[in-house]
């Protein structure tokens with residue numbers, strides 16, 4: 652008779668004594684962190700020790716421990732760990748006193764309650780140097796009477812996951828991947844950037860937009876309002892100013908586009924009639940189909956209607 656619970660198998664041996672060993676589901680995969688994974692080397696070095704000690708804790712007999720440690724060795728080998736690193740970890744667990752391992756480690760809990768200020772940053776290849784620099788110059792901070800009571804004797808550094816391939820390749824159309832910080836929380840509306848060729852064609856408007864936009868904003872829905880009142884809605888994934896100058900070029904070269912035709916036919920090609928306003932933003936990564944274009948144009952018109960009635 653045996654009972655499986657989480658990662659433990661409880662069973663009776665031939666003397667009818669209760670024993671415990673490691674339990675793994677048949678469907679369990681080898682999900683040990685790969686030795687070459689982009690993690691700090693101290694973290695990767697710590698994994699074998701942690702795992703062998705876990706096996707030691709779970710197995711009630713030394714025979715079971717050795718058997719399970721052997722399986723663990725195979726799984727670690729598959730994930731690129733060196734024989735030497737595994738041998739050291741195995742030896743440590745083999746020699747450890749199981750009774751001691753079963754007592755919860757209290758020192759960790761008391762550490763948690765200490766209010767230590769942490770340095771938190773994105774994990775990067777320079778993390779070793781960052782750690783080194785902070786450690787080397789910690790004494791500068793310690794010289795401050797007020798700081799010294801809260802910063803502890805050495806820097807506590809925590810790294811959060813950096814951008815991975817998944818983040819770079821997969822984009823959600825629905826979520827905005829950039830959270831605004833107080834640094835970029837600028838005024839909403841459409842403005843001139845103040846230093847480009849498209850600036851004279853921008854009509855400043857700051858009533859209905861939900862974003863900050865200017866000539867240099869990439870990914871906008873815009874409205875060209877002719878001084879005679881006629882309107883054209885467009886969108887561009889590129890910088891707004893590139894698209895504006897393209898329209899200007901169309902007029903100059905009398906190209907067959909709706910904006911250029913209008914200016915040339917009704918206003919004798921006068922560029923002064925052109926006034927552009929960005930009304931909304933689109934994510935430059937968005938793939939826009941015809942249907943979405945129509946929706947965008949309609950919402951731009953709605954925005955304008957609101958603008959005019961206000």
Ligand SMILES: [Zn+2]
Pocket residue numbers: 843844845846847848849850866867892
């Ligand atoms: Zn500009």
Ligand SMILES: [Zn+2]
Pocket residue numbers: 877878879880881913914917918924
């Ligand atoms: Zn016109």
